[in-house]
């Protein structure tokens with residue numbers, strides 16, 4: 001692995017984001033009511049059945065990121081329009097946001113879900129930053145007030161709300177809360193968001209991570225003990241790497257705890273969760289050994305890349321550098337060969353893909369991964385490597 005190879009991957013990724021994907025997705029299926037497309041067919045035509053609020057919030061992030069990376073399309077105007085639309089049409093009287101909207105932005109499913117609220121917080125952070133609008137950070141604080149008041153749980157973390165089965169608890173929405181709080185802290189500097197991020201990180205370290213293997217567990221009892229059946233053994237390599245990336249970003253306020261957890265999560269995912277034949281990160285393994293779901297969705301590839309990039313910036317190691325390239329090459333397999341602005345989501349064991357609509361929701365994963373990659377300061381890493389060699393010699 002050479003720095004030239006990493007530079008080449010950065011150039012390819014930037015070109016894909018700025019010249020191929022952002023211009024296409026900002027236009028295809030955008031509704032007059034101010035919503036981004038939810039799903040497209042493989043000819044690029046939208047399916048208008050429903051619009052999930054968390055996908056809108058994810059797109060707000062994606063287009064904000066593309067603008068910040070130099071895309072000069074209609075990004076900021078659209079972000080403003082979609083944020084306004086969500087605040088006006090998707091917010092309930094109690095301050096929580098609904099689950100689904102219709103094509104005209106009327107409410108289709110008024111239930112509130114924690115995962116959705118996490119992405120609303122995240123989108124408010126990204127939009128507040130792009131539009132230089134601190135009032136959007138105020139809106140995020142308002143939503144956090146409601147979550148703390150209504151859904152915080154005595155055993156730690158939050159209840160999941162009105163959509164999912166609440167007889168079990170899951171780490172997943174908490175991971176996205178950490179992502180949202182970290183972003184809001186970074187862009188607003190408000191300590192409240194930093195404190196909220198650290199409190200979720202502590203919950204992960206003490207409850208979600210299996211002390212024996214270092215893997216991230218998924219499913220829990222109400223008091224955060226892992227479920228006694230096989231679900232309590234499931235680990236998703238993509239999530240292990242997603243948390244590792246979040247922890248790398250949290251090191252400045254959480255210190256060594258963050259880096260130690262990232263090291264263990266990454267080691268588990270890389271040893272157990274990569275299928276060398278297909279060159280991709282797979283969906284699910286079991287902590288006691290064995291694979292639980294050998295399909296490989298698109299998003300674990302971007303988490304593999306994000307973890308590798310953030311770690312490479314810290315370690316400068318060849319292993320992390322090579323992982324960046326392997327992860328990007330794995331991700332490219334999901335782009336349609338004749339229409340690279342579109343993607344497939346679920347790779348099967350034989351390397352073929354399920355034939356389904358193209359989910360807009362994956363644009364968030366890809367643009368987040370590319371954003372991280374483009375932020376990588378290769379000259380800085382080279383300085384770090386020289387410093388390490390000098391110290392060792």
Ligand SMILES: O=P(O)(O)OC[C@H]1O[C@@H](O)[C@@H](O)[C@@H](O)[C@@H]1O
Pocket residue numbers: 172242299359361362
């Ligand atoms: O299927 P979509 O909505 O694109 O999400 C894909 C995945 O994103 C990740 O960040 C996690 O939240 C996963 O639990 C989720 O399945």
